[in-house]
Amino acid sequence: ILSVLKKKDVNEIDDQTLILADIAEKAIKQVKEFVVELLKDKMEIEKAEKIAEILCEGYWTHDYPLDHEKLRELGINVNTNVPPEIYALMDLYKQAEQKRPSVQYIPIPYKSESETRRIGR
Template identity: 35%
Template sequence: MDFTFSNLIFLAFLVIILQPFLTGRMFALRRAQAISTIQRRRKTRIITMIHRQERRSLFGMNMSNTIGLEDAQSIISAIKATPREIPIDLVLHTPGGLVLAAMQIARAVEAHPAKVTVFVPIYAMSGGTLIALAADEIVMGEFSMLGPIDPQIMGVSAASILAARDAKPIEHVSDLALVLADVSEKATAQVKRGAIEIMTPRLPQDKAEALADTLTAGTWTHDYALTPAEATALGLPVNVGLPQDILDLMKLYPSPVRQSAVEFLPFEPPGRRIS
């Protein structure tokens, strides 16, 4: 078969189209092998929910992921398929997402009879923190982060909307602001009630209520990073020290959005050359 210039152009175009899919498949196989190895070592069921920006579309467009109903359906199915006596390790890396989905996952985590450990390699913010509240143990790295679970209404903290309403005489508050304040009150109460529900099997009622109030009342901005020390001080069952195989697993979830701004060479002890 004779290759013309147009044939070469077509092949190059085909490679460009298929490359994201082939790369994704390769990483999927490596992840499956790594998860299988960790499961055998820890004698647990490994479930991951890793939200990174990934090139998933036909032309390599970037897709930004957050907690959604499909995540909830998949995790609930995985938990229900796990024997009652088998512990679960849930690896979370997420900026948050839909409250409904996060609450569904949290309830499924809380309902599993055996121990459930949540691993937070980097961050589990907002809805991710809500899920972590349902676990028996939260394992974080030295610099891992959790976050507040205060609801956001149209991108604004519900607590801030209520504070703005209360700062003015009622006759000076617009109808729209009153509607948003009403929604904010309901959303805050719902999230607080849900957080108390999933924590009370492990915490006394009064401590669960106090913790839920702190996390939902707008004590901090929504992107505030709760360190392991702060989370422990709040009463969460936090342990610091991620297993190396969990850290290695995270490397198999690359984020090919753009060239990294961070570069470094592997460290070599003195006396050895870096090739």
């Protein structure tokens, strides 16, 4: 949604998209601030802000896995030595199987032509 603001003139964007873009901008700002808050005691504030920007600015889709190697590349100190007791605890809380993909491609427009005409775009 935010990339539309960079690609189109604001007068060519429907009101709903503008509202969603405003919400998206606020959400990204909030998440970035939270990531900095989590990291600031573990590294320099400038480094925490840079990592927060990378994690929150759309480099990856939400379902892209950031494994320990990628996190280390970003400068996040990751410990992969999980005590066996944690795995035993996790075994007590089985997760339901996903029967559908986490990201779904919808090959049709979200709005019908009549809806688009009513909006005036």
